[in-house]
Amino acid sequence: MDRLYNIWLLFFLLPLLCACSGAKGQHEQYAAFHPGALWLDNESVHINAHGGGILYHEGVYYWFGEHKIAGRGGNSAQVGVQVYSSDDLYNWTNRGVALAVVETEGHDIERGSVIERPKVVYNAQTGKFVMWFHLELKGRGYEAARSAVAVADEVTGPYTFVESLRPNAGIWPENLDTAFRNTDVDVAAYEWWTPRWEKAITEGLLVRRDFEGGQMARDMTVFVDDDGKAYHVYSSEENLTLHIAELSDDYLSHTGRYIRIFPGGHNEAPALFKHAGRYYLIASGCTGWDPNAARSAVANSIWGPWEMLGNPAQGEGADLTFESQSTYVLPVAGKEGAFIFMGDRWRPRNPIDGRYVWLPIVFEEGQPVIRWHDSWDLTVFDK
Ligand code: GAL
DSSP states (O other): OHHHHHHHIIIIIHHHHHHHHHHHSOOOOOOSBOTTSOOBOTTSOBOOOEEEEEEEETTEEEEEEEOOOSSGGGGSOSSEEEEEEESSSSSOEEEEEEEEOBOSTTOTTBTTSEEEEEEEEEETTTTEEEEEEEEEOTTSTTOSOEEEEEEESSTTOOOEEEEEEOSSTTOOOTTSOGGGOSOOOOGGGSOTTSHHHHHHHHTTHHHHHTTTTOOOOOSEEEEEOTTSOEEEEEEETTTTEEEEEEEOTTSSSEEEEEEEESTTOOOEEEEEEEETTEEEEEEEOSOTTSOOOOEEEEESSTTSOOEEEEOOEESTTGGGTTTOEEEEEEEOTTOTTOEEEEEEEOOTTSGGGOEEEEEEEEEETTEEEEEOOSSBOGGGGGO
16 A cells, blocks of 8 residues: 555656646746746746836845736725845846735725835935835825825835825925916916917916925936935926926935926926936826837936937837836946836736836937847846
């Protein structure tokens, strides 16, 4: 009997056990990026970190992004912000939920609110990790237009919610002409997108409308400069105009210094990076989940003036940014001038299936250029 059992174990049970563990165990390690393909984590599950950003800390990359679930409802936050870690950028380990939604009814980040585009930065002065994200309150569509901040002692969290707000309440942008610094406006008197409206937008119509309560802040990123100063860049004024706002030394609030850039330019999904002493911005147009043509801009100072550079994407598919929308530009550690464009290919009907489009940025005549690759690896930066 014993013998029979051993044989059974050897020929039947063992292979079965191996096959099963293989199915949910390790897939092969990646040695390249495959833009738009399923991207499996260490547990062979498609990475769930949409609208994300990356923090490089003590030799490890941490990818924070929106956790999405399957089905139409999957765009609202059911879980929170997910974090993965990697030391090669190809292979990612699921490190769990960094910021969890709250069950308390009426809480700003209660389950069912909208938590988008989380970006985490490390504050060397306080030793804390600070997460900013776009927040919409549960059941109120996109009308809240707030940004929110959370903080943690450990990079992977847990992050503690601090507050949500519309930035810079009661403060005028530095580059708004003093002639327009008054709240004496009647927005309803303007027909949407007539030449009159366009002029009024340029002259700060919506900044003036929102002066007291604070400025709308939806799609966003955070950028830390070489001197440790951090900036919050967000789509404001009904997504018509980008704002660049300085954060306090602890990165937890705004100092009140801010500018508007490209008034009426319809720029969303901002990603900011610095190369050879110049500041670059990549953004998208405003077509919701549908992709559109990216745009880029450059400035010698973060405070401007900012100059438009056009669509950084080139080649077939460039008109829709290879079916993606920017979320972050990642400087590759230890490789001078090496930057990765990170975009989302949204799947609003089944958000958990959203794909990631990561492509190398090259600089041609001082302009960032992004071209499609079916697959590529970091050696492209050595050429
Ligand atoms: C996009 C935006 C996304 C999300 C979406 C909702 O334009 O970039 O982050 O807010 O709209 O429709």
